[in-house]
Amino acid sequence: MIMFKYLLVITLLFSQIFSYCIYNKFTDGSSFQIHQDRAGAGPGKAFLKHMEEGDKRCCNYEVRDCSRNQRNDDETRFVLFLYLAEGKSPSPVFGKCTTGGAFIVHGTSDEYYYECIDANGISTISRFQDANYFGNMVDPV
Numbered sequence: 243m244i245m246f247k248y249l250l251v252i253t254l255l256f257s258q259i260f261s262y263c264i265y266n267k268f269t270d271g272s273s274f275q276i277h278q279d280r281a282g283a284g285p286g287k288a289f290l291k292h293m294e295e296g297d298k299r300c301c302n303y304e305v306r307d308c309s310r311n312q313r314n315d316d317e318t319r320f321v322l323f324l325y326l327a328e329g330k331s332p333s334p335v336f337g338k339c340t341t342g343g344a345f346i347v348h349g350t351s352d353e354y355y356y357e358c359i360d361a362n363g364i365s366t367i368s369r370f371q372d373a374n375y376f377g378n379m380v381d382p383v
Contacts, residue, residue: 263300265346266293270327272351279319279336303341314342314361321373326351335370
């Protein structure tokens with residue numbers, strides 16, 4: 243795990259690839275659908291993917307569909323529809339991160355959280371927040 247973080251930070255700091263990446267690091271087979279809620283993209287164009295355990299997906303922040311201002315420091319909100327092991331499907335949740343690093347979902351169906359690593363390699367670990375109170379929620383595909 244420490245080696246993964248070290249390599250990720252090195253990649254973020256020295257890479258010429260202008261993207262942020264999302265990782266599913268669940269350890270019990272849980273998956274999720276993730277939707278970038280504040281990309282500034284038109285309907286149907288923002289980042290929207292289903293991610294199984296171990297998946298990695300990236301989005302170029304120089305493309306408006308991935309970053310409203312096409313910068314690596316735009317704050318964005320990711321809404322997740324969780325498909326947890328043992329058939330649990332709680333209410334949608336969201337987490338905030340920037341568009342020039344990594345958004346990593348960790349844990350199991352009993353205990354899960356996310357890590358945001360910005361373009362400078364600064365890591366912040368946070369708990370998801372309930373997304374039900376937002377009027378502009380998207381339905382899972």
